[in-house]
Amino acid sequence: xxxxxxxxxxxxxxxxxxxxxxxxxxxxxxxxxxxxxxxxxxxxxxxxxxxxxxxxxxxxxxxxxxxxxxxxxxxxxxxxxxxxxxxxxxxxxxxxxxxxxxxxxxxxxxxxxxxxxxxxxxxxxxxxxxxxxxxxxxxxxxxxxxxxxxxxxxxxxxxxxxxxxxxxxxxxxxxxxxxxxxxxxxxxxxxxxxxxx
Amino acid sequence: xxxxxxxxxxxxxxxxxxxxxxxxxxxxxxxxxxxxxxxxxxxxxxxxxxxxxxxxxxxxxxxxxxxxxxxxxxxxxxxxxxxxxxxxxxxxxxxxxxxxxxxxxxxxxxxxxxxxxxxxxxxxxxxxxxxxxxxxxxxxxxxxxxxxxxxxxxxxxxxxxxxxxxxxxxxxxxxxxxxxxxxxxxxxxxxxxxxxxxxxxxxxxxxxxxxxxxxxxxxxxxxxxxxxxxxxxxxx
Numbered sequence: 298x299x300x301x302x303x304x305x306x307x308x309x310x311x312x313x314x315x316x317x318x319x320x321x322x323x324x325x326x327x328x329x330x331x332x333x334x335x336x337x338x339x340x341x342x343x344x345x346x347x348x349x350x351x352x353x354x355x356x357x358x359x360x361x362x363x364x365x366x367x368x369x370x371x372x373x374x375x376x377x378x379x380x381x382x383x384x385x386x387x388x389x390x391x392x393x394x395x396x397x398x399x400x401x402x403x404x405x406x407x408x409x410x411x412x413x414x415x416x417x418x419x420x421x422x423x424x425x426x427x428x429x430x431x432x433x434x435x436x437x438x439x440x441x442x443x444x445x446x447x448x449x450x451x452x453x454x455x456x457x458x459x460x461x462x463x464x465x466x467x468x469x470x471x472x473x474x475x476x477x478x479x480x481x482x483x484x485x486x487x488x489x490x491x492x493x494x
Numbered sequence: 495x496x497x498x499x500x501x502x503x504x505x506x507x508x509x510x511x512x513x514x515x516x517x518x519x520x521x522x523x524x525x526x527x528x529x530x531x532x533x534x535x536x537x538x539x540x541x542x543x544x545x546x547x548x549x550x551x552x553x554x555x556x557x558x559x560x561x562x563x564x565x566x567x568x569x570x571x572x573x574x575x576x577x578x579x580x581x582x583x584x585x586x587x588x589x590x591x592x593x594x595x596x597x598x599x600x601x602x603x604x605x606x607x608x609x610x611x612x613x614x615x616x617x618x619x620x621x622x623x624x625x626x627x628x629x630x631x632x633x634x635x636x637x638x639x640x641x642x643x644x645x646x647x648x649x650x651x652x653x654x655x656x657x658x659x660x661x662x663x664x665x666x667x668x669x670x671x672x673x674x675x676x677x678x679x680x681x682x683x684x685x686x687x688x689x690x691x692x693x694x695x696x697x698x699x700x701x702x703x704x705x706x707x708x709x710x711x712x713x714x715x716x717x718x719x720x721x722x723x724x725x726x727x728x729x730x
Contacts, residue, residue, distance in 0.1 A: 325527070327533075327537065328526060328527050328533060331523075331526070331533075331536065331537070331540070332523050332527075335509065335510075335512065335519070335523075372524070372527045372528055373524060375527070376520075376523060376524050376527055380520070427541065427545070428545070428549060428553075431541070431542070431545045431549070432549070432553050435545075435546075435554070443554070446542070446546065447546060447550060447554065450542065450543045450546040450547065451546050451547060451550050471503070474503065475503055478503070478535065478538060478539065478542070481538060481542065482534060482535065482538055485538070
C-alpha cells in the first residue's frame with residue numbers, strides 16, 4: 298500500500314468513516330489471513346485471531362493512539378500486532394486457557410464491520426467452490442507441466458528427484474514449475490474469477 | 495513498489511512448507527503485505543498445492559502413478575539404454591546377444607519340459623501358483639515402511655518388515671491419536687483378506703486357522719481418512 302493511500306485511510310478512519318475501515322479490511326484481510334494461517338491450524342481460532350488483529354488496529358486508529366505512537370508504516374504495525382496476537386494465543390493455549398473474545402461489545406457501534414469479518418467463508422467451502430475452476434485450469438496445461446506439478450505438490454518430491462524421475466535437469470523442472478504457475482496466473486487474471494483469491 | 499526478490503518461487507514454496515527460519519518467515523511476511531506480485535503467486539501456490547493434495551486422487555488419478563511406473567521400469571530403461579549404446583558402438587554385438595538369448599530360451603524350455611524332478615512332489619501348476627504368491631506388489635512395495643506420521647504419533651512395534659510366520663502373528667503399535675486405527679491384511683495381489691479396528695492397538699492373526707497359504711502378505715494401518723503405515727510378512 299502506498300504511503301499516501303495509507304495516510305488517507307488512517308485519516309478517514311480517525312474521522313469516523315466506517316467505509317474506510319471496511320476498505321482497510323478488504324485490502325489486507327487475505328494477507329493477514331495468510332500470516333495467521335501459516336502458524337495456526339484451527340480454522341475457528343484463526344478467524345478469531347484475525348478479527349482480534351483488525352479490531353486492535355482499527356481501535357488504535359480511531360482513538361488517535363496509532364498516530365501519536367507511530368513508529369512505522371501501518372503495514373509494519375499490523376504485522377507486529379499479528380505476531381503479538383499469535384504469540385498471545387499460544388501463551389493462552391499452553392496455559393490451557395480458552396480464548397474468549399467478545400467482539401460484539403466493542404463493535405456495537407459498527408455492526409457492519411463485524412458482519413463483514415464474520416462473512417469470511419470456511420476454507421473447505423472455498424475449495425469446493427474452486428474445485429471446478431482449478432480442474433479446468435490444470436487441464437489446460439500440457440502433460441509435461443502437469444507431471445511436474447503432481448510430482449512436486451502431490452508426491453512432495455524435490456526438484457532434483459523430479460529431474461531424476463523424468464530424465465530432465467533440475468533447472469528444467471524449476472522452469473516447468475515456474476512456467477505452469479505463470480500460465481495459471483495468466484488464466485486466472487483473464488478469467489477474472491472472483492472466487493479465486 | 496518494485497519487487498526485488500529473485501528467488502520468489504523457492505521462497506514461496508519454503509514458506510508454505512514451513513521450511514523457512516522464523517526470521518526469514520517474518521521478513522517475507524512483511525514483504526508480501528506490501529508486494530502484490532509476491533502475494534498473488536503465494537496465494538496461487540497455496541491454492542494449487544491444496545487442490546492437488548486434496549483432489550488429485552479423484553480428478554487426476556492418471557498422474558499419480560508417474561513416480562511408481564518410472565521406478566518400476568527404470569531397470570528396463572537402463573538395460574535398454576545400455577544395449578542401444580553397445581549396438582551403436584559395435585553392431586556385431588547385437589548378433590552375439592541374439593544368439594545368447596536364443597540359447598537361454600532353448601535351455602529354459604528344455605528344463606521345464608523334460609526335467610522331471612521325482613523328489614519334487616509339486617507339479618508345474620502348483621509351483622507356478624506358489625511362486626506367484628510371492629510376487630511383490632509394486633504399488634505397496636514402493637510405500638512399505640514409510641513414515642506417513644511422525645514416530646511420536648504412530649510407532650509400529652511388531653512385526654518387523656518381512657517377518658516370517660508359521661502359526662500366529664501379533665501386530666502391535668503405539669498411537670497417540672484418540673482415533674482408533676483399522677488394520678487390514680492384504681494378499682500380494684492386494685486383495686483384502688481381513689480387517690479389524692482393535693481397541694487396544696493390537697491384533698493377532700492365526701494364519702493356520704485362517705488357511706493362509708505360503709506367500710507374501712501385506713498389512714496396512716489406516717485412520718478414517720489416511721493411510722498411516724504399510725508393512726509386509728511371509729507365511730511359510
